[in-house]
Amino acid sequence: MYLYYNELSPYCRKLLYFLDETNISLDLKRVEFPKLEFASLGFSDLSPTGQIPALVTDFGVLSDSTVCMRYLCDRFLKHSFYPAGLYERAEVDLWTEYVNQHVGRHILTLAWQRHWVPLLGKNFDRHAVEQSDAALAKYLPALEAQLAGRSVLAGATLTIADINLMGFMMQCKPAGLYLTPWPLLSRWYETMTKRPKFVDFSARFPLN
Numbered sequence: 125m126y127l128y129y130n131e132l133s134p135y136c137r138k139l140l141y142f143l144d145e146t147n148i149s150l151d152l153k154r155v156e157f158p159k160l161e162f163a164s165l166g167f168s169d170l171s172p173t174g175q176i177p178a179l180v181t182d183f184g185v186l187s188d189s190t191v192c193m194r195y196l197c198d199r200f201l202k203h204s205f206y207p208a209g210l211y212e213r214a215e216v217d218l219w220t221e222y223v224n225q226h227v228g229r230h231i232l233t234l235a236w237q238r239h240w241v242p243l244l245g246k247n248f249d250r251h252a253v254e255q256s257d258a259a260l261a262k263y264l265p266a267l268e269a270q271l272a273g274r275s276v277l278a279g280a281t282l283t284i285a286d287i288n289l290m291g292f293m294m295q296c297k298p299a300g301l302y303l304t305p306w307p308l309l310s311r312w313y314e315t316m317t318k319r320p321k322f323v324d325f326s327a328r329f330p331l332n
């Protein structure tokens with residue numbers, strides 16, 4: 125089993141950080157231009173999106189960071205990160221999907237518009253930034269409320285819900301997203317950044 129990745133991709137970074145936290149070791153293959161490289165390898169038929177991360181298993185290719193985290197937890201029996209119990213698992217899924225649908229993509233839009241667009245000399249899309257700022261103002265309060273009286277998003281210990289959120293939150297700085305209005309989320313983020321596994325991960329794969 126091996127993983128196609130590029131350390132600049134936020135979705136790959138999420139999965140690479142997940143591998144560190146869970147101590148799952150995979151062969152890593154770095155790609156620069158996934159669609160072109162996959163086409164030349166004949167992967168276009170196997171991977172529905174042609175995107176990275178792409179996890180090549182004995183049975184086929186999985187090309188979605190969240191699906192890969194779930195699969196790897198089950199495959200390597202990492203149930204503390206993705207519980208086997210039905211309700212506990214659903215709670216992890218709930219917060220993972222909430223973040224994927226309402227939070228993550230907006231942080232990435234802001235990071236793209238505020239950091240990469242000026243760097244690459246592309247056209248700034250003010251409307252996209254306004255929409256993502258508004259969406260975060262609307263959807264971050266539920267994360268803040270969920271963190272009241274707890275240090276992790278679901279259950280009692282770190283799960284893929286936290287790792288998933290961290291995959292996006294590690295882009296806060298390039299996104300120009302300040303967490304002052306959300307003190308519990310801010311505290312959660314500070315705690316996550318101090319985790320030894322995150323410190324190691326950031327040193328191995330620096331953001332810039």
Ligand SMILES: N[C@@H](CCC(=O)N[C@@H](CS)C(=O)NCC(=O)O)C(=O)O
Nearest residue numbers: 133134135159175176177188189190
């Ligand atoms: N929902 C997917 C998104 C993956 C994704 O957007 N990958 C981007 C890199 S960040 C990609 O491969 N882009 C190249 C392309 O679409 O050709 C996930 O969670 O893995």
